[in-house]
Amino acid sequence: QPVQFSTGDFNNDGFPDVAVINSTSNTLTIIRNATPILQNIFLETFQTYSTGTTPLDVQSADFDRDGNLDLVVVNYFSDNIGIYWGNGDYTFSTPTTIQVGFQPTSLEAGDFDGDGLLDIAVCVSAQDRVTILKNNGNRQFVTGDELTTGSGPFAISSGDFDRDGDMDLATANNGSQTISIFQNLNQQGWNLLQEVSINQRPVDIRWENVHQTTLSQTSDPYPELIVLGSSLTILGKRNTPLTNENSELYIFEWDSTLSNFSLIQNIPVEGAVSHFSLLNPDFDRLQNQLHDLDLDLLLTNYTGGTVQLLANQQNEGWETPLIDLLPAENPRVSISVDFDRDGDEDILFAEHFSDTLSLIITPPELFDPPNDGLIIDFGDVFVGDTLGADVPFVLENTLTVNVLLTVQDTDNFDAIPTQFTLSNGIPQIVEFQFHPQDTLSYETITLVDTDHPLNNNPGTIIMRGRGVIANIAVEPLILDFGIVPPGFTNTLDLQITNNGNGSLRINEWLNSLPQFETPQLPAEIAPHSSSTFSITFAPDTLGIFRDTLHILSNASNTPDVPVILLGESSGGKPQITSPDTVTAIEHQFFSYQVTAVDPENHPLTFFFFNLANWMQVRTDSVFGIPPEGATDTQFRIIASDGYLRDTLDVYVIVIPVNDPPVFTPVDTQVVEELQTLSLTIEAIDPENEPLLLEAFQLPAGATFNQQNPTTAQFRWQPPLGSAGNYTVIFRASETVSTPPLADTLQLFITVTPKKPDLEAINLTVDPTTVHLNQQSVITAEFINREAPVTEPFKLRLQVDDITVFDTTITNLQIDESVLIRSTPQLTRLGELTVKASADPDNLIQEADETNNILSQTVTVIPGNLIVRPNPFTPNGDTKNDRAGFDMRELNLSTPMLVIYDIRGRKIRELRNISNEKFFWDGRDENGEDTLPGVYLYVLKDGSKQVAKGYVVVAR
Numbered sequence: 001q002p003v004q005f006s007t008g009d010f011n012n013d014g015f016p017d018v019a020v021i022n023s024t025s026n027t028l029t030i031i032r033n034a035t036p037i038l039q040n041i042f043l044e045t046f047q048t049y050s051t052g053t054t055p056l057d058v059q060s061a062d063f064d065r066d067g068n069l070d071l072v073v074v075n076y077f078s079d080n081i082g083i084y085w086g087n088g089d090y091t092f093s094t095p096t097t098i099q100v101g102f103q104p105t106s107l108e109a110g111d112f113d114g115d116g117l118l119d120i121a122v123c124v125s126a127q128d129r130v131t132i133l134k135n136n137g138n139r140q141f142v143t144g145d146e147l148t149t150g151s152g153p154f155a156i157s158s159g160d161f162d163r164d165g166d167m168d169l170a171t172a173n174n175g176s177q178t179i180s181i182f183q184n185l186n187q188q189g190w191n192l193l194q195e196v197s198i199n200q201r202p203v204d205i206r207w208e209n210v211h212q213t214t215l216s217q218t219s220d221p222y223p224e225l226i227v228l229g230s231s232l233t234i235l236g237k238r239n240t241p242l243t244n245e246n247s248e249l250y251i252f253e254w255d256s257t258l259s260n261f262s263l264i265q266n267i268p269v270e271g272a273v274s275h276f277s278l279l280n281p282d283f284d285r286l287q288n289q290l291h292d293l294d295l296d297l298l299l300t301n302y303t304g305g306t307v308q309l310l311a312n313q314q315n316e317g318w319e320t321p322l323i324d325l326l327p328a329e330n331p332r333v334s335i336s337v338d339f340d341r342d343g344d345e346d347i348l349f350a351e352h353f354s355d356t357l358s359l360i361i362t363p364p365e366l367f368d369p370p371n372d373g374l375i376i377d378f379g380d381v382f383v384g385d386t387l388g389a390d391v392p393f394v395l396e397n398t399l400t401v402n403v404l405l406t407v408q409d410t411d412n413f414d415a416i417p418t419q420f421t422l423s424n425g426i427p428q429i430v431e432f433q434f435h436p437q438d439t440l441s442y443e444t445i446t447l448v449d450t451d452h453p454l455n456n457n458p459g460t461i462i463m464r465g466r467g468v469i470a471n472i473a474v475e476p477l478i479l480d481f482g483i484v485p486p487g488f489t490n491t492l493d494l495q496i497t498n499n500g501n502g503s504l505r506i507n508e509w510l511n512s513l514p515q516f517e518t519p520q521l522p523a524e525i526a527p528h529s530s531s532t533f534s535i536t537f538a539p540d541t542l543g544i545f546r547d548t549l550h551i552l553s554n555a556s557n558t559p560d561v562p563v564i565l566l567g568e569s570s571g572g573k574p575q576i577t578s579p580d581t582v583t584a585i586e587h588q589f590f591s592y593q594v595t596a597v598d599p600e601n602h603p604l605t606f607f608f609f610n611l612a613n614w615m616q617v618r619t620d621s622v623f624g625i626p627p628e629g630a631t632d633t634q635f636r637i638i639a640s641d642g643y644l645r646d647t648l649d650v651y652v653i654v655i656p657v658n659d660p661p662v663f664t665p666v667d668t669q670v671v672e673e674l675q676t677l678s679l680t681i682e683a684i685d686p687e688n689e690p691l692l693l694e695a696f697q698l699p700a701g702a703t704f705n706q707q708n709p710t711t712a713q714f715r716w717q718p719p720l721g722s723a724g725n726y727t728v729i730f731r732a733s734e735t736v737s738t739p740p741l742a743d744t745l746q747l748f749i750t751v752t753p754k755k756p757d758l759e760a761i762n763l764t765v766d767p768t769t770v771h772l773n774q775q776s777v778i779t780a781e782f783i784n785r786e787a788p789v790t791e792p793f794k795l796r797l798q799v800d801d802i803t804v805f806d807t808t809i810t811n812l813q814i815d816e817s818v819l820i821r822s823t824p825q826l827t828r829l830g831e832l833t834v835k836a837s838a839d840p841d842n843l844i845q846e847a848d849e850t851n852n853i854l855s856q857t858v859t860v861i862p863g864n865l866i867v868r869p870n871p872f873t874p875n876g877d878t879k880n881d882r883a884g885f886d887m888r889e890l891n892l893s894t895p896m897l898v899i900y901d902i903r904g905r906k907i908r909e910l911r912n913i914s915n916e917k918f919f920w921d922g923r924d925e926n927g928e929d930t931l932p933g934v935y936l937y938v939l940k941d942g943s944k945q946v947a948k949g950y951v952v953v954a955r
Helices: 281-286
Strands: 002-008 017-022 028-034 041-049 054-062 070-075 079-085 098-099 105-108 119-124 129-137 139-146 152-161 168-173 178-184 190-196 203-206 224-230 246-255 258-269 273-279 296-301 306-310 321-325 330-338 346-351 357-361 377-380 387-393 400-405 413-416 419-423 428-434 441-450 459-468 472-475 478-483 492-499 505-512 523-525 529-537 543-553 560-569 581-585 588-591 605-610 614-620 621-626 633-640 645-655 669-672 675-682 691-698 702-704 711-715 725-735 741-752 757-766 769-771 776-784 791-800 802-809 817-822 830-838 853-861 867-869 882-886 895-900 904-911 917-920 933-941 943-955
Touching: 002 330, 002 346, 002 357, 017 054, 028 054, 054 105, 070 105, 079 105, 105 581, 119 139, 119 152, 129 152, 168 203, 168 224, 178 203, 178 224, 190 258, 203 273, 224 273, 258 830, 273 330, 296 330, 306 330, 321 357, 377 387, 400 413, 413 441, 419 428, 428 459, 472 543, 472 560, 478 492, 492 523, 523 529, 529 560, 581 588, 588 645, 614 645, 669 675, 675 691, 675 741, 691 702, 691 711, 711 725, 757 830, 757 853, 776 791, 776 830, 791 817, 802 817, 895 917, 904 917
Parallel strands: 002 054, 105 152, 152 203, 377 459, 478 560, 581 645, 669 741, 769 853
Antiparallel strands: 002 017, 017 028, 028 041, 054 070, 070 079, 079 098, 105 119, 119 129, 129 139, 152 168, 168 178, 178 190, 203 224, 224 246, 246 258, 273 296, 296 306, 306 321, 330 346, 346 357, 387 428, 400 419, 400 441, 413 428, 441 459, 472 492, 492 529, 505 523, 505 543, 543 560, 588 621, 605 633, 614 621, 633 645, 675 711, 691 725, 702 711, 725 741, 757 776, 776 817, 791 802, 791 830, 830 853, 867 882, 882 917, 895 904, 895 933, 933 943
16 A cells, blocks of 8 residues: 655655655665657556654755665654665665654654754654754764644745745644644744644645746745645554545745735635645646646645646646546545656656556647747847857756757858757857848748757758948038027037938047037937937137037048038127116007117017017017006016126006996896896996996986995896886996996886685585485685786586586686585496586686696485375275376486286387376276275386386275
């Protein structure tokens, strides 16, 4: 039952081999890597050694520094470790055993005391501690520090988590479900920094920086602590099939500020995982994706029966789902190593109960020669010059290859060196050169050949560039600066054009006189373009100056271009002769003409400053119109000949002019009778003089009250009957100026008539339920509001839109009401609508037309057949001689009355109706008198029986 293995080059041939420990057979097996060539991998068992009882962990390291890897094995039930000293030929010596305490489980090799020798840290699970075995050299170890852990330490890992240069330790404590973290105190002792609890029993632990790529170590400086928690029982006999097993990965990050570890990610995994390892198999490449270069996780899912890969997402941690790489029978441990040295990591894992090792070989990547497809663009290079470009060549794998570079156009291009060896990712710098012989565009190919067995075709590197020259043209070739007084300057521009296809460099401006100042260097002009450069004449004395400026450049046509420089210096100053004080009148056009003389008759330029906001400038004059309230102002004039100048401050006295007040306009107002109109009348005097506000032609009842020197309040409520158009005149007069100025304002007012409002306020029907052909009393009340009604209108009562009452009202005052009443006979069955309406013909314009109508309902139901007198006495005395059958409450269409005797024999049938009544005189169909007694009557409407009863004949 293989439980752990370690890889290393046990025969120093450059290919990794494997050492496997088997827990039930208590053996150590050496697996030899017999790969003869890169793409044919072959592993075989070479030698088996005995171990102590139940070996659980193995590591390879060169403990005695003889150049050969040694092996150290932890023996659980033997309470010791065994060190197998390597001979460098796959063979190892008889082990040196060291007692370490009860039930050791795992170990970690590292230089913990900084003496250059590898020490051993052992987890002693039954005594809850870590024992440090110090390497004294000469294959001797002595017991050093003992560190107290949580309960049942099962796995251990070392790493410099705080980046202080010494190795720290962390243990996975299977019994207490904790992680103990020990800080190495500069190789002088240990500090239990932190003990972290997790939800599962920890079975494996690693320190590794998973937040940076495998090629760049410049991002996160601190390694993360990765812990595997699992429900798997590591020690003991095989149980019945495991169910409901689960695991969890925990990633802790060191916080250098708080000096502790914090959980940054936890990943649940279905199944009991026994072991994990970190690797970069680059499985993304198998899906035609780019290399990801970050560290992924390889998990041996013991109960899930599979080896799984958990990808690292852009160096930010791992995210599910897991990738099942291969089914396996209880995979116990795994490791990734490039067994065939093809540049890709292969995967080896142990199947616990089948006693086998399985290997996943990552197929070799198609080899691309280094820098294949690279394009080196040298750009523009002057003919006769050489430009170089350094290019690093590097292999991103463990291979070693020889490289040969062949440049096709050696007249214009070169590569140095052309032959070299690449190995183990060490870069080789090659300088590619371009030295054009003419002003042409060049391109060539450099072939990249290697002796890699998969390199069937050479790579190519393209080099290109263009040979260039510079060609100069200068304009003008004479610069005349004119007359400049001492202490002043004049600047003129030179335009330099590059007519060549290469960059033009001005190397030097060369002239003799310091009074002519040239631009600073360096200066460069692009091909087929121009640039402007300023030359300054700054005389310090009077006189005439002449010099030659030599423009030195890399131009192939004229590398030295001479430019003549001319200048003169004199000291005459201009003088302003126009007056310094003028007047302007408010609201009138103002103009000021500047006059000045120059002793040398140079043309003058005038500048104006501090102008009032109403002033404008035209070359040599100032003009404008002073607005209301403008005050005295002052502006400055400068007359300049370009170098010397004269200054004059001009004072402008503004004479004010009195202006009349001005009303704020008011729109035409429309107001209804009895509605209040209130307006603020405002006038403003430009000189802010107090005003007298007056009103003329005020309507009756209107008021006008001045509130302050500029505003007054107009108020009017037109009475009833005042409809019409009105004009009110307002006047605003100055109260201080003589004579006082004034302004008038006309206000137009339209008064519209007040509209009445006829309203139906009450409607009653009594009773609301009646028999057919009976009467109800309908009463309605109306009222008038807002304004009197002076024209005739009607009040109307309707039942189902049939008018039952109509009356005309000739006039109605405000709040006057009218009561109308009608007692109609209701001659139709069902619910009838009773409506009371005012002005139904819409003859009166009202303020509200929606409240003129009220509605109510009355229900008309069928009545009874009324028989009277009953009994009746048909004896010819004209009193009660016949019985009447009254049907006015029944609403029948074809009534018929049938009389039966008590035996059911029909005596008489009546069809003739008089005023909706049948009359029976006590005779039968033959006109004979019937006998006294009780008779049955039946009333029908067509074939339908409506009523029946008894009638008594008494004689």
